[in-house]
Amino acid sequence: MRPLEIAIAGCGVAGLASAALLTRQGARVVIFDKLETPKPIGSGIIMQPVGLHVLDAIGAGEAMRALGAPITRLYGQSAPRGNVVLDVRYDARGKHAPSGLGVHRGALFQVLFDAARALGVPVESGRDVVGVSDGRLRFADGAESAKFDLVIDALGARSPLSHAAKAPLPFGALWASLKWVDGFDGAALEQRYEAARKMTGVMPIGRLAGETQDQAAFFWSLKHTDRAAWQAGDLEAWKHEVRALWPKTAPLLDQIHRHEDLVFAAYAHRTLREPLSRECVHVGDSWHCTSPQLGQGANMALLDAYALAAALRSQSDLSIALGEYARLRLWHIRLYQSASFLFTPAYQSEAAIAAWLRDWIMSPISRVPPAPAVLAALVAGELGAPLAAIAGIDRQ
Numbered sequence: 001m002r003p004l005e006i007a008i009a010g011c012g013v014a015g016l017a018s019a020a021l022l023t024r025q026g027a028r029v030v031i032f033d034k035l036e037t038p039k040p041i042g043s044g045i046i047m048q049p050v051g052l053h054v055l056d057a058i059g060a061g062e063a064m065r066a067l068g069a070p071i072t073r074l075y076g077q078s079a080p081r082g083n084v085v086l087d088v089r090y091d092a093r094g095k096h097a098p099s100g101l102g103v104h105r106g107a108l109f110q111v112l113f114d115a116a117r118a119l120g121v122p123v124e125s126g127r128d129v130v131g132v133s134d135g136r137l138r139f140a141d142g143a144e145s146a147k148f149d150l151v152i153d154a155l156g157a158r159s160p161l162s163h164a165a166k167a168p169l170p171f172g173a174l175w176a177s178l179k180w181v182d183g184f185d186g187a188a189l190e191q192r193y194e195a196a197r198k199m200t201g202v203m204p205i206g207r208l209a210g211e212t213q214d215q216a217a218f219f220w221s222l223k224h225t226d227r228a229a230w231q232a233g234d235l236e237a238w239k240h241e242v243r244a245l246w247p248k249t250a251p252l253l254d255q256i257h258r259h260e261d262l263v264f265a266a267y268a269h270r271t272l273r274e275p276l277s278r279e280c281v282h283v284g285d286s287w288h289c290t291s292p293q294l295g296q297g298a299n300m301a302l303l304d305a306y307a308l309a310a311a312l313r314s315q316s317d318l319s320i321a322l323g324e325y326a327r328l329r330l331w332h333i334r335l336y337q338s339a340s341f342l343f344t345p346a347y348q349s350e351a352a353i354a355a356w357l358r359d360w361i362m363s364p365i366s367r368v369p370p371a372p373a374v375l376a377a378l379v380a381g382e383l384g385a386p387l388a389a390i391a392g393i394d395r396q
Contacts, residue, residue, distance in 0.1 A: 001316070003026050003027055003028050004022075004027040004028065004149045004150060004312070004318075005027075005028050005147075005148045005149045005150075006022055006027050006028065006029045006030075006148055006149065006150045006151075006152060007029075007030055007032060007135075007137055007145060007148040007150070007151045007152070008029060008030070008031045008032065008151075008152045008154055009032050009033075009129040009132075009137060009151065009152065009153050009154060009155050009159075009161065009280075010031075010032075010033060010129075010153070010154035010155040010156060010159070010286075011031050011032075011033035011035070011113075011123055011125075011154075012109070012154060012156060012284070012301075013108065013109070013112060013284065013298045013301045013302065014154040014156075014283040014284030014285070014286075014301035014302075014304060014305055015031055015033075015152070015154030015283075015284075016031070016109070016112035016113055016115070016116045017054065017058060017112060017301065017302050017305035017306070018152055018154060018283055018304075018305040018308060018309070019031050019116045019119075019121045020058045020059075020060075020112065020115045020116045020119055020121065021057065021058060021305055021306065021308075021309035022308075022309050022312065023116070023119040023120070023121050024058075024119065024309075025309060025312070025313050027312070029121050030121075030122050030123075030124060030145075030148075031116070031121060031122070031123045031124065032123075032124050032127040032129055032137055032139075032145065033123060033124070033125055033127060034125075034126065034127060034128035034129065034140075035125060035126075036125050036126050037125065043104070043105060043175035043176060043177045043205070043217040043218075043219070043263070044102055044103065044104055044105065044175075044177065044203050044205035044215075044216075044217025045102075045103060045105055045108065045205075045217075045295065045297070045298050046071055046100040046101065046102055046103075046189065046203070046295040047064065047068065047100060047101040047102075047103050047108070047298065047299065048100050048295065048296065048299045048379070048380050048381040049097075049098040049099070049100070049380045049381065049382065050299055050302075050303060050380065050381035050382060050386060050387060051298060051299035051302045051303070051381065052064070052065075052098070052101060053387055054302035054303060054305065054306045055111070055112075055302065057306060058112070058115050059115055060111040060112055060114070060115040063111045063114070063209075064101065064103060064107070064108065064111050065101060067103065067104070067107040067111070067206045067207055067208070067209060068101040068102055068103040068107065068205070068206040069101065069102040069103075069186065069187070069204035069205060069206040069214070070099055070100070070101060070102075070187055071090075071099055071100035071101060071102045071187060071188060071189060071203070071204070072089065072090055072091065072099045072100075072187045072188065073087070073088065073089050073090070073185070073187065073188040073189075074086055074087070074088040074188065074189045074191075074379060075087055075088075075185065075188050075189070075190050075191070076190070076191035076192065076193060076201075077191075077192055077193070078192075078193045078194070078195075078355075078358075078359055079192060079193065079194045079245055080194075083359060083363075084363065085193065085358055085359050085362075085363040086191060086363070087366070087367070088366075088372075088375050088376055088379050089372065089376060090376055090379070090380060091376075092372035092373045092375070092376040093373055093376045093377055093380065093382075097376070097380075098380075100295075100379070100380070101206075102189070102203050102204045102205045102206060102217070103205055103206055104177060104205045104206065104207070104208055104215060104217075105298075106208050107205075107206065107207070107208050107209060108298065110208070110209050111209075127139050127145075128140035128141070129155065129160065129161070130160050131160065131161070132151050132153075132161055132279050132280050133279065134147065134279065135147045135148045135149065135150075135151060135279065136148070137151060149318065150280075150281065150318065151279060151280040151281070152280065152281055152282075152283055152308070153280045153281065153282045153283070153286045154283050154284055154286060154301075155286050156284065156285040156286055156289075157268050157270070157285040157286070157289040159282075159285075159286035161277075161280055161282070161286065162272065162277070162282055162286040162287070163270070163272060163277070164270075165268035165269065165270035165289065166270070167268070168224060168266045168267060168268050169266075169267045169268060169269055169291055169344070169348075170223055170224065170225075170348075170349070170350075171221050171222065171223055171224075171267075171291075171348035171349070172221075172222055172223075172224060172227070172264055172265050172266040172267055173219045173220060173221050173222060173264070173265050173267075173292075174219060174220045174222050174230075174262040174263070174264055174265075175217065175218070175219045175262060175263050175264075175265055176217075176218045176219075176255075176256060176261055176262045176263070177205065177215050177216070177217060177218075178215060178216050178217075178218055178252050178255045178256070179213055179214075179215060179216070179255060180204060180213075180214040180215055180216045181216070181251045181252060183248055183251070184202050184204075184216065184248070186204050187204070188203075188204075189201060189202075189203040189295075190202050190203070192245050192246040193347065193355070194245055195352055195355040196345065196346060196347055196348060196349045196350070196351060196352075196354055196355040196358070197349075197350060197355075198221060198241075198245055199220075199221040199347055199348060200218075200219065200220045200221070200242055200245055200246055200249065201217075201218070201219050202216050202217070202218055202249065202252065203216065203217045204216055204217075205217045216252060218249070218252050220242060220262075221348050222264065224266065227264060230259075231259050235256070235257075235258070235259060239253045239256070265292075267289070267290070267291045267292060268289050268290075269289065269290045269291065269337070269340070269341060269344075270288070270289055270290075271287070271288040271289075271290075271333060271334070271337050272287050272288070274326050274330070275287045275304075275322075275325065275326050275329070276322055276326065281308065281322055281325065283301060283304040283305055283308060284297075284300065284301030284304055284305075285297065285301065287304065287333070288300065288333050288337055290336075290337055290340040290341070290344075291340055291344040291348065293340055293343045293344050293347055293348070294336060294339060294340050294343065294378065294379065295379065296336055296340070296381055299381050300333065300336065300381075303329065303332070303381070303386050303387075303390075304329055306390055307325055307328040307329050307386075307389075307390050308325045310328070310390050310391075310393055311324040311325035311328060311393065312325075314393045324393065328386075328389050328390055328393070329386070331384055331389075332383075332384040332386040332389070335383060335384045336381075336383075336384075339378060346358040346362065
């Protein structure tokens with residue numbers, strides 16, 4: 001039987017993972033990306049156990065673990081009392097349960113890019129995709145691609161092939177990758193809050209390939225409407241505000257010399273009813289995007305790629321396979337989109353009531369069994385058993 005000819009729009013986590021998995025199955029894949037040199041944007045993320053499982057299937061898991069930093073705990077305190085309002089430990093699922101891995105986005109991109117290129121996946125750069133019709137990608141310069149059997153949209157939350165979110169979430173975040181300094185927990189994501197209006201965090205993210213310096217991801221929550229004022233404002237005054245919330249960040253802040261040393265990340269919340277539209281199939285943020293509160297973005301993208309590859313492997317009829325892909329992922333996506341929607345106001349909002357509920361009700365309840373194990377499974381990406389569902393179609 002003739003191998004599938006597949007075009008992938010977007011050379012990010014979802015696109016590269018899809019390319020590697022589908023090429024391993026014998027498909028002929030081409031990636032199209034608008035950048036002349038594809039690269040990631042952002043700082044650090046947590047690879048959850050479900051995401052690491054997919055990286056192992058791609059053959060990139062070992063390389064990722066060699067660069068990342070194990071994360072065993074998510075921990076946060078609220079000012080000014082210093083009371084603990086977040087304490088999620090991966091081992092609450094069991095003594096030997098796998099933990100997370102703090103990684104630099106650049107390192108994740110590189111191991112996936114290397115895996116795809118090692119499989120011979122061609123990448124056509126400088127191709128700004130603006131549409132798709134009859135199996136052909138349309139580009140901003142008016143050109144069209146050859147005809148493909150399947151087009152995969154991996155262009156992210158602002159994909160022109162998907163429906164745009166109505167508006168970005170009120171809060172985004174400033175991010176920076178900095179040299180790791182002693183004094184922070186080397187195996188934890190640590191956060192400090194003032195109500196839900198202010199949030200800062202530090203997380204070990206290992207190192208980039210070819211480097212020896214361990215890094216930390218630093219972030220500061222910021223409203224979209226305050227971004228221009230922050231950019232025009234005095235950097236030292238902002239640093240004073242951060243130190244007032246969390247004095248221990250001082251040696252990290254000393255590494256920030258210009259506003260441009262931080263990147264502003266915007267977030268949106270949107271889920272398409274199904275991953276099929278405009279003659280293509282969506283993976284990752286082009287299908288579903290949300291706030292980063294549960295740390296699932298890259299992991300959900302990897303699961304999408306894994307499920308799509310499994311569905312195409314199990315069904316020879318393309319339309320049936322795509323329906324199977326939707327079935328495999330829809331429940332898990334809806335579960336995590338709902339959880340993220342509910343958790344976000346407690347950590348990034350102007351809502352004083354949400355912060356009060358977090359500190360005085362949600363936090364105490366989270367320490368009562370079985371809540372610790374449930375929260376750990378939620379953070380690990382395991383609620384809804386996504387890997388078992390995907391593995392199940394190979395046993396049918």
